[in-house]
Amino acid sequence: MSSTSITPEHPAVEVEGLRKTYHGRAALDGLSLQLASGQIVGLMGDNGSGKTTLLKILAGLLSEWEGEVRVEGRAPGPESKAMVSFLPDASFLADGLRPADAIAQYARFFADFDEAKAREMIDFFALPWDLTLKEMSKGMREKLQISLAMSRRARVYLLDEPISGVDPASRDVILRGIISGFAEDSLMIISTHLIQDVEAIVDSVVFLRGGRILLQGAADELREQHQMGLDALFRKVYAS
Numbered sequence: 001m002s003s004t005s006i007t008p009e010h011p012a013v014e015v016e017g018l019r020k021t022y023h024g025r026a027a028l029d030g031l032s033l034q035l036a037s038g039q040i041v042g043l044m045g046d047n048g049s050g051k052t053t054l055l056k057i058l059a060g061l062l063s064e065w066e067g068e069v070r071v072e073g074r075a076p077g078p079e080s081k082a083m084v085s086f087l088p089d090a091s092f093l094a095d096g097l098r099p100a101d102a103i104a105q106y107a108r109f110f111a112d113f114d115e116a117k118a119r120e121m122i123d124f125f126a127l128p129w130d131l132t133l134k135e136m137s138k139g140m141r142e143k144l145q146i147s148l149a150m151s152r153r154a155r156v157y158l159l160d161e162p163i164s165g166v167d168p169a170s171r172d173v174i175l176r177g178i179i180s181g182f183a184e185d186s187l188m189i190i191s192t193h194l195i196q197d198v199e200a201i202v203d204s205v206v207f208l209r210g211g212r213i214l215l216q217g218a219a220d221e222l223r224e225q226h227q228m229g230l231d232a233l234f235r236k237v238y239a240s
């Protein structure tokens, strides 16, 4: 992906000395990170390592943290939020909505939302137009939410565990949908435990542990340097 990207003047995401505590305990502990656009980044880490906390801060959904955060050169706020499409790990749509209602809701909320693209993705995923979210399976809901999140013309896409809880065949379909929706000059960060599943689509990875970066780099370089796949590398560095 990176070979066709344009080089922006500033990284799409810049984080310096980011610290976030909950009840005095650090979820992010002085984290620094710079990510250029034009790539898909795998954000990986064990349970509680701070992935969701980081994504929520980048999405402008959490306050009361210390450090410097810039998204497309702006501090998290209304301006940065307009450029960020965030897919939370839990369902965020009302149970009674059907796909067309959800599309209408997104169109009202987001100026950069492309309704036609959302319809295309929903058809790509072969989702039923007549079912409400409540009547859909978890995998179907996940696909619908991904269709909506990917149909914004955002500069930064933040996907929190987009393939957790769906069967392996659906994971592949979801990842294909995600790639088809990815504009190559934007930045996408995908948090996941399922490294093997995303390995083929990520350009670079960030491994978190205890709210800090354990390892970061281009996927190809890490594979070459360590002579192993990212999944094996993850297991090795987290076991040590």
Ligand SMILES: Nc1ncnc2c1ncn2[C@@H]1O[C@H](COP(=O)(O)OP(=O)(O)OP(=O)(O)O)[C@@H](O)[C@H]1O
Residues within 6 Å of the ligand: 022, 023, 026, 027, 045, 046, 047, 048, 049, 050, 051, 052, 053, 054
């Ligand atoms: N609302 C909250 N109140 C208190 N503690 C929280 C809250 N949200 C997160 N934490 C704590 O912050 C730390 C980081 O949590 P976070 O959800 O960011 O990790 P994660 O890497 O996304 O984990 P997982 O892989 O399990 O989803 C954990 O210790 C968690 O208990």
